[in-house]
Amino acid sequence: MNVDKFVLELQEKYHYSEEMVSFLKQAIPAIVIYYGEDKLEIIMGALRDTEIHIQNEGENTSDYLNEYFGTNQKWQIPPMAGAFQHTQVSLKEGIVSTKNIIYIGTTMLHTYTPFDYNNDSKISSVIHEICHAIKGYRKLKVENNQVVVSTGLLKEYYDYDSATNTFINIKSDNVGLEEALNSYDEAEIMSIMTGVKHKVGAYKSLTSAARCLLDYKGVASAIKKSQFSDGNEWIEYLGPEVSSYLSTNFDDMISGFYNYKDSERTKRGQADFLNFIRNYTDPLEYQNFEQARKKADAKTLQMIEQIVIRYNSETNQFIEEAVNKSL
Numbered sequence: 001m002n003v004d005k006f007v008l009e010l011q012e013k014y015h016y017s018e019e020m021v022s023f024l025k026q027a028i029p030a031i032v033i034y035y036g037e038d039k040l041e042i043i044m045g046a047l048r049d050t051e052i053h054i055q056n057e058g059e060n061t062s063d064y065l066n067e068y069f070g071t072n073q074k075w076q077i078p079p080m081a082g083a084f085q086h087t088q089v090s091l092k093e094g095i096v097s098t099k100n101i102i103y104i105g106t107t108m109l110h111t112y113t114p115f116d117y118n119n120d121s122k123i124s125s126v127i128h129e130i131c132h133a134i135k136g137y138r139k140l141k142v143e144n145n146q147v148v149v150s151t152g153l154l155k156e157y158y159d160y161d162s163a164t165n166t167f168i169n170i171k172s173d174n175v176g177l178e179e180a181l182n183s184y185d186e187a188e189i190m191s192i193m194t195g196v197k198h199k200v201g202a203y204k205s206l207t208s209a210a211r212c213l214l215d216y217k218g219v220a221s222a223i224k225k226s227q228f229s230d231g232n233e234w235i236e237y238l239g240p241e242v243s244s245y246l247s248t249n250f251d252d253m254i255s256g257f258y259n260y261k262d263s264e265r266t267k268r269g270q271a272d273f274l275n276f277i278r279n280y281t282d283p284l285e286y287q288n289f290e291q292a293r294k295k296a297d298a299k300t301l302q303m304i305e306q307i308v309i310r311y312n313s314e315t316n317q318f319i320e321e322a323v324n325k326s327l
Contacts, residue, residue, distance in 0.1 A: 001040060003028050006047075014051045019117045027127060030192040034185065035134070039228065046137040050085070050100040052126065057112045061105065069099060073166065082108070083125040085132040087149050089140075089158050089167040096147055098140055102129040120194065121201050127193075128186040128200075135182070135227050146170075152227040153234065154178035176250030176269075180206035181223065184214065205266075206253055209273050213246075216282035242280075249273050 007024045010016060016024070031043055055061065062075040069088045077084070083104045090097055104126060106115050116122050136151030147158040147167055153174040158167035183203040190198035200207045214220040222237035235243040252269025255262035
């Protein structure tokens with residue numbers, strides 16, 4: 001992959017600044033190293049399909065998004081959200097399609113601060129949203145007359161409103177879990193980029209929980225497959241009951257980040273997760289343990305047999321010598 005050529009292609013398409021070009025030249029190799037070269041086409045496709053827009057001074061976010069997507073809707077944007085990735089679902093000439101954006105806010109509490117490419121916290125937020133875009137690349141399907149858009153393990157369900165010719169988000173599954181996993185990805189990619197262990201700013205407890213979960217190799221493998229395949233490998237591996245519990249648990253943990261009134265729910269979620277981790281046994285690790293135990297048991301039995309044989313042989317020899325001496 002020629003990174004310079006690819007980034008130049010992106011610059012020409014989206015009119016990126018030289019600072020953005022320099023950032024992408026550093027970020028893309030780290031992302032490929034982390035996700036693997038087998039995900040290269042997905043990574044490139046996602047970056048081609050998704051504009052990374054940094055808010056200009058005086059720019060109204062809702063106005064910009066409506067112009068970008070050709071809509072006229074009210075946008076619910078958390079006032080403290082520094083960045084977000086959004087996939088807009090639309091219907092044109094009977095065809096359902098999507099359009100993506102990564103929006104980087106620079107105005108908070110009516111105060112504008114230029115984006116700082118030398119600030120690890122700022123560029124980390126961009127990495128975070130790029131990871132969302134990669135795991136959501138062209139994940140659009142129709143199920144039971146609903147449009148489903150997947151981003152990793154996150155699944156968003158939309159109903160079509162013929163009166164307004166828009167799609168309405170009616171349900172989102174695995175929000176907290178995917179956010180935690182994505183924050184873990186963000187931290188790992190930033191560590192590759194900078195050569196220094198990176199700590200996420202916003203979702204520290206969620207990232208720590210994701211790290212604990214991914215320490216189980218079998219779980220980690222199933223999750224990674226599901227995030228890119230849009231399948232249910234992780235549910236099949238963990239089982240419906242455990243996967244549902246984890247989804248609810250991570251939703252509890254993230255709730256306090258969106259609504260301070262839910263802080264108790266967040267604490268309860270953290271406590272429940274710690275209890276889960278203390279008592280969880282990864283099926284793969286259990287299988288490996290059982291195999292190792294059986295091998296160990298077989299080896300132990302073999303050693304015991306050898307000891308018994310040697311003991312019997314030595315005993316018989318001792319008896320024979322004693323008998324011979326007595327004659």
